[in-house]
Amino acid sequence: MKRFIGFIQKEFYHILRDRRSLFILFGMPIVQVLLFGFAITNEINNVDIAILDHSKDATTKEIIAKISASKYFSIKQVIDNEASIEKVFKKGKIKAVLNFEKDFSKKLITDNKATIQILTDATDPNTANTISNYTTSILKNYQQDLNRGIQLSYQIEPKVRLAYNPELKSVFMFVPGVMTVILMLVSAMMTSISITREKELGTMEILLVSPLKPFQVIIGKVVPYILLAVINAIVIILLSLFVFKMPVQGSFMLLGAESILFIINALSLGILISTIASSQQTAMMASLMGLMLPVILLSGFIFPISSMPLPLQILSNIIPAKWFIIIIKGIMLKGVGLNFIWKETLILIGMTLFFITISIKKYKIRLE
Amino acid sequence: MKAANAIQVKNLTKTFGEFTAVNNISFHVGKGEVFGFLGANGAGKTTAMKMLIGILKPTSGKAQVANYDITSHANDVKKNIGYMSQRFSLYNDLTIKENITFFGGIYGLKKATIKTKTQALINDLGLHDEANKLVGSLPLGWKQKVAFSVSLLHDPQIIFLDEPTGGVDPITRRQFWEMIYREAHKGKTIFVTTHYMDEAEYCDRVSIMVEGKIEALDSPKNLKTQYKVDSMNQVFLKLARNIE
Amino acid sequence: MSIIVKNISKSYGQVKALDDISLEVRPGELFGLIGPDGAGKTTLFRILTTLLLPNEGTASVNGFDIVKDYKSIRNNVGYMPGRFSLYQDLTVEENLRFFATIFGTTIKENYDLIRDIYVQIEPFKNRRAGRLSGGMKQKLALSCALIHKPKVLFLDEPTTGVDPVSRKEFWEMLKRLQKQNITIFVSTPYMDEAELCDKIALITDGKILQINTPEAIKASFPKKIYKVRSSETFKLIQDLGTYNKTHSAYPFGEYIHFTSTQSDFQPSELIDYLKANKHNQIEVLETNATIEDTFMELSK
Structure with missing residues (x-):
């Protein structure tokens, strides 16, 4: 020993x-x-995005305000035509562009449907994926607010709970x-x-x-x-x-x-x-x-x-x-x-x- | 300073912090001389040699090697000397030919020159069968002979040999010294360290370093007369032991 | 017998490191294994210290078989490998204490045995081993190999690369150790050290050339040796090389050792030859063979 x-x-x-x-x-x-x-980290924080708003009506403003209020995004630029999208991506700072179609509010009311195009810079696929997930979830929330009080027939509402790591840290x-x-x-x-x-x-x-x-x-x-x-x-x-x-x-x-x-x-x-x-x-x-x-x-x-x-x-x-x-x-x-x-x-x-x-x-x- | 001297050293000193490795040494080595540089382990031989071959800066003092100042013209010194040590001489994982080509290359020899020199070297040493073998597979004695020839490739005026024959068998050791004599005969200057005292006898002159200083410098014959002994071994023992 | 080696052979792939080696070492003997690098000395040491298995042959140390009883051998021998093999980041004293502990003893218990050697390095006992000079490292290594009072001491090239002064001291230490009844098996490439052993084996290329006392080996030299010198050594070597009666001519210090092919050779013949070749201050004297002469003659 x-x-x-x-x-x-x-x-x-x-x-x-x-x-x-x-x-x-x-x-x-x-x-x-x-x-x-x-x-x-896989989280995103204050990602720079740009907005291309073809309608500039009350609904789009409200959505933009919601996105801007989240800590995930910061709106760095507002552009006014499709051609600029390519340009801002090439500069590299802007990681995503939200493109609202023309007459957004009107279409939403008359057709019950309006489109937002989410364009992400997928040179970094992880970030692009996360950005699109986050924006989608903000939009979904907004949609639920809109539908509150309105009786819809047959609706499935997925409720996601992230177990053990709710904040996805x-x-x-x-x-x-x-x-x-x-x-x-x-x-x-x-x-x-x-x-x-x-x-x-x-x-x-x-x-x-x-x-x-x-x-x-x-x-x-x-x-x-x-x-x-x-x-x-x-x-x-x-x-x-x-x-x-x-x-x-x-x-x-x-x-x-x-x-x-x-x-x-x-x-x-x-x-x-x-x-x-x-x-x-x-x-x-x-x-x-x-x-x-x-x-x-x-x-x-x-x-x-x-x-x-x-x-x-x-x-x-x-x-x-x-x-x-x-x-x-x-x-x-x-x-x-x-x-x-x-x-x-x-x-x-x-x-x-x-x-x-x-x-x-x-x-x-x-x-x- | 006389231009005829291959090496001229004046008051050369090297200190490492408090410790003085080389303490104010002065000597010269004549052209074509075989100069034995002896001393006990830790006496400062290696430090002195490193300064002379231009890879260590002296703390004070001056030295000229091949007529170039070792401090201000270290690169010219390196071009004009050959160096071979016991520890590192050739790459074991390259063949003899590859080693020659490599070392010829770093000294800027032309391709054609390297080719003729390679052939001459292999002929001289009788290594036709081994030329394409890895150096690592050769016996130590052969390796050292090849290494010596390689250090001569760029035709240097002075060759520094750091314990070239350590562990080599007695016959090869003597063949090695014949090679040294042959080069000295051609006018090359040889600066050699060794622990074999019989090899010290082969030198034209030897210096013995003790604790950073050169305690004795003369021909083996004169040293033996001076210390009243009959071998260099006894001279060495007398000098190095008295100090302790 | 302290060490018995019988017909040991060892190969590494194609290379035969040891070829049918046999020898015996008596208790208390200082036995030298003399030969250049690559002769197979280290391989034999490793076989005897149970670090390697031979391909053929048997050997025993202190009566223990090197294969079967390797554990007993490891308890009873001291070993100093060729390279400096101590812990460089440990101090002198820590190294010594460590080796004492793993052999289940203490420095105090066996201090008598190493005192003679250790006192020389004791002033530096708090210095890290890596910062010792060559001679001091060697003394520490010897102290560590001795600290458990081994019956047989194996020293593989303890003096290689060491200056003549430290070498002389080292051999004086070995002589004193021998008096303590320790069998010492030592190897060296320096032929002059052979004279200090009781018995030597000359080895080259894995084969033993001769085993005997140094005196007997020198006496066995088959020819008369003449030491020759003239004013021009290099020319002398060359001229002796081309002389038709030369059997061998090797530089030895300031002389050339010369032997002739002729049994009835007369020095005057050589003097005449050298004179004809314009040599001055010619000296041709009969001399005694050294171990190195014998070694070269046998390995020729």
């Missing part, structure tokens, strides 16, 4: 003396969460994702680098020719990083609680336990990488390409898995991060207990055991 503690003490010396890595280790999660929370989606990425990075990349560094320096030779058992070396390497990763997880959760006011509906205990499970999963992956990689550089590339990219692209962190092509959907099942994201979204946003996420938890446990078994089997008691 004394040997083991001595080993862990040495690991902490390495970590604490490498100021640059330490800074990245603790600075990165904070920067990433803030970045995703504030800067990279994207930070709710990013926090679980960022946490997954950070935990993966700290655990897998850092352990694999720290093991391969010993190989590169030649100190692994001395460790092998010593009474230390392989599992002692592995566990000794892993323990400090479990601690670091847990600290990171806590920092991220605190940030999301207090900076983004993101609630944690479920149990903190369960959240902690699942996080530790995922950390161990990532660590075992890191060890697996280090048994294959011979240099720090290879270990880093393997972690970045082999772990980070799938975690970001295929875990449902940014792109919804359900809209991926089938082969990718199948592939996404082998990515531990996918299951962890489902688990923490469940706990944080829906407040579910283990009875709802036991399946995902079991999958993670299974994967972890699998990785650990392989890495112990692959761990070399000799140099080749």
